Amino acid sequence: MHVDGGVQLTRIHRAFGPVTALADLSLSVAPREVVAVVGPSGCGKSTLLEIVCGLQQPDAGTCATEPAVLMPQRDSLLPWLNAIDNAALARRVAGDNRETARAKARPLFEHFGLEGFEGSRLHELSGGMRQRVAFLRTLLSGKPVLCLDEPFGALDAITRSEMQAWLSGALAEEPRTVLLVTHxxxxxxVLADRVCVMSPRPGRIVAEVEVWLDRPRTATDAELVALRQRALEALR
Known part of the structure; x- marks a missing residue:
């Protein structure tokens, strides 16, 4: 499935009572571009994703986007469903019957290294496998824009590194417009075409770092280390 779509945020303002979460934030994401957003805790990163997905409305400014879907920090899989029915839930919500939804999900299990685990219950899956199922559910929504909120934040360091490599490959196989929030x-x-740095609350974009390196990338590449340092300096 190859779907085009982009995002354009212009002078977004969002407040919760006396607390201003976002102020004068502007950001564009080109079709099939992967943009990562980094920033200190509480700077409004998750609020930004929810605005893009239509789960919140800004108090001021405009958000022009193709349909977007949110993958939250936790996998939010349903324990009474097996793996394939969890992944296929996006298609059931869209109106497909159970067998049609499963038929659309099944090829992705093979494609993304989950073949043989379609009938597994959640307690039989590792943390990384659960995240893959959650990501497949997100893909199966059919939305052209994916908003990923700390998708690997709950994983251990080794599994996190493995999942970063897996996600990079998955997006190469199934291109989407991606807005990724991470600390x-x-x-x-490693994952993005461009890294946008947010200020402390109220959040706004204060710097951008273009990541021009070919994929696959490794964290120990000298050029990637230099780009990482540039982004870290912008956070200070």
């Missing part, structure tokens, strides 16, 4: 600057540089 991990290294992860941002």
């Amino acid at each position: 991990d600057v290294e992860e941002a540089c």
